[in-house]
Amino acid sequence: MITGKNYIGNVLTSTGKKTFKTFNPQTNQENDVTFTEVSDLEIEVALELATEAFTTFKTTSGAKKSEFLNEIATQLLAFGDTLITIYCSESGLSKERAISERSRTIFQLQTFANLVKEGSWVEATIDTENLERTPIPKVDLRKMLVPLGPIVIFGASNFPLAYSTAGGDTVSALAAGCPVIVKSHPMHTGTGELVAYAVIKAAEITGMPNGVFSNLNSSGIEVGSALVKHPAVKAVGFTGSISGGRSLYNLAAKRPEPIPVFAEMGSVNPVILLPNAASIKGVHWAKKYANSITLGAGQFCTNPGLILGTKGEDLTNFIKNLAKEIIKIEPVCMLHPNIIGAFENNTSRMQQQLGLETIVNYTKDTFKNYGSQIITTVDGATFLENTTLHQEVFGPFSMVVQCENVEQLAIIISKLEGQLTGTILAENELESYSEIVNALQNRVGRIIFNGVPTGVEVCDAMVHGGPYPASTDSRFTAVGINSIKRWVRPFCYQNWPNILLPYELKNENPLNISRLVDGKQTTKKI
């Protein structure tokens, strides 16, 4: 079923010379299919098709786009176990995880389908004319959000479905009316082709223009660079490492016409364990965090990699309990030998840092490519001085920083780089730590009270982003319906004839959407 070819619009082709295979980390063997890297010519054709598709897709109705997105969901489900099997063989993740991630992907597709079908997301805003106004009559002005153009999406290694080929970035861009060119992830290219088949089939069934979606294989960085530099591309979505995201950002910023890059990158997701919480609930949180740190082999953007507390018996006990709990957990397979290689390099670099003590290093025999959890600790002064210790280790790793006092804790927080999340664990003491809370708010996109940062709800109020380097632009989110805002711009019609206005802005409000008319939010006609 998997051909190893690229979808250039609706057509499978493989004119390139370079090939590669994906790898099954559970069996420690290459998978069978040979993938052909996309050629320069195929890139050109994909972008020409996307540009052409945009001329009609940009004004395709919300109802039609909704059919398209729902049909992608139907097609994904129609694969049944085939998709799950390939997913597992290319990621080392469990069948349960595959099924739950598929559910999330389906939910995202349906959420955006509902959003565009309802239609109010375009923020239609109308200021009617006032010919009597002096000294100058007021013109009629009508604004709505319109799509930017073809978007390039780079899938995430750690979410082969929900943040890859037809994941959150792709779906939000398609919902906006932007054609999407996916640079398929080299670790799960087969899963990617299968999902691409579903998208293409859905596009054909629902009458979307050829070029609305392409899926390009590549194992190196050249294809991604070529895409970001291409004048037909109008924005970029990326989930991955800081170095990868920043490289794409730099390329985009240097273009003759710079374009927005939304890169969701690394994060250590600091957790502040306040004194009462350590004293009263230390055992509880130790267990919760042992699970959160090892969940999915720690391969989540929101994995808690840094726990900050103040020195003392309660923190010492917390560390002991965390060690006791985490050692009980059986390691699981990581995504790819490259991922486990990086994990091992990063943990060993950390362990070489002066003053860092390793509390737990799960050393029982495990299968090849399984990630053994590591817990370390360091004092506040050492952490402050050595910024290497501030860096993310992608995998089941966490560091407990024992601060001298609350003042040092506040200083450490203020020196941290931008983060996706920050968590405060507190027992009837939060009011007394407003300075800590304030400092943490400045550094993060989401702040959590008495919980774990893993688990990112897809809903209206979610923010998955944050100050650099958590993301390249803290004004946007990668998860939730507002993620569509990354791919649209406001567009204004002045004195435009009603008959030629888009439905969203016509006097009659034929779509019955909520609009801001002369300062009042209403579904009424004018």
Next chain:
Amino acid sequence: MITGKNYIGNVLTSTGKKTFKTFNPQTNQENDVTFTEVSDLEIEVALELATEAFTTFKTTSGAKKSEFLNEIATQLLAFGDTLITIYCSESGLSKERAISERSRTIFQLQTFANLVKEGSWVEATIDTENLERTPIPKVDLRKMLVPLGPIVIFGASNFPLAYSTAGGDTVSALAAGCPVIVKSHPMHTGTGELVAYAVIKAAEITGMPNGVFSNLNSSGIEVGSALVKHPAVKAVGFTGSISGGRSLYNLAAKRPEPIPVFAEMGSVNPVILLPNAASIKGVHWAKKYANSITLGAGQFCTNPGLILGTKGEDLTNFIKNLAKEIIKIEPVCMLHPNIIGAFENNTSRMQQQLGLETIVNYTKDTFKNYGSQIITTVDGATFLENTTLHQEVFGPFSMVVQCENVEQLAIIISKLEGQLTGTILAENELESYSEIVNALQNRVGRIIFNGVPTGVEVCDAMVHGGPYPASTDSRFTAVGINSIKRWVRPFCYQNWPNILLPYELKNENPLNISRLVDGKQTTKKI
């Protein structure tokens, strides 16, 4: 009254060595006051104060911010003619223009004061918890927009009040809760100091923290570069030339922590004169455009610098009528000898281009520094081949392109760079030119039917921005209440105790703002 010093927070200082003066283009003489360029030390202090001010200003209530903005308006009006006189002496603009620009500035201040007093602009969004949900209970998530931090604003030469010291960029940033550091414009530094005095006085009267506003003098590019590179700065607003805006964008993109730069830059604001309009209303539009091109000596971002039509008798007559009308108009003073110098260089570079014919070159004797209007014409093929002809000439200059046919017209539009506005002049023919309209929409932020692009209404539905190089990020606008979105990011609280939530997100909805609660827009409490 004007000291020539810098406002470093609330204190006037001048520890720098470099000095400069502003220039009165009407009298062709330097003005009296000597301004001292801000020193490196003063820059550091201004940014330290702004960073410190942000810790409280970011959570200052909408009611208090509203008082602050309204008080700035009161203080500006309190200057009476003093402000108008200085404005005129530093810009060469008329007293009537000064008064109307002051009104616009006051209106902007009041508009943002009302916006933050009402409070719903923060887009409060609440998804309540659902402990019964399976397989995982749903957490409580609450989101609102929060300010980014200290913002650097570069004022525009052509709007000494409405797009400078306390103009749209500054006011939208202050309304958002961001301290502002203004890099004062060297052409109207005295006007800037007077306005800064009003802002500082208003800050003191309404109890805003010292550092919420600073006003830094400089005549070169070094101060601006230092500000954009400074780690304490979190975003930049700029209005001016493409080269200036792009330089700042490049500096910001190269920072270790890149920051958003919203630069509103040049535009030729293409106008499409369709055949029936040329035939039936040619005389009417010739007169309208003669006025629009020369309004304020053509020194508007939305000045119509390019008129596109199809070759033939009607277009020839339009050009003749435009020439006849525009020659009647008395030239007016331009902003500064540098501006008129650039205008003369740019027009002469244009006139040297092969195939460009000058139709009108107002050559009657005018006062020194007055800008004489120039109308040129060229055929479509020549225009297509020579991109020098696509560039903006800031001043009373316009070019009529005589296209071979509608197909060539469409190609030309698709080859234009991004524009603030595009205009279509049509008489019962718009339906037949959907391809032209489509192509134009792709290139602009605002599209106008049967009007002139000059005149930018401050209202909800306005878009003043557009694809690059009209702006550095087409997803935002520089005019209208949505301009506040440039300076804010979404921030999410998870399971946060109600008592410690900001007022905007508390169950009781004490501010009575409109919120999205579990998918429904409402002012109800939870």
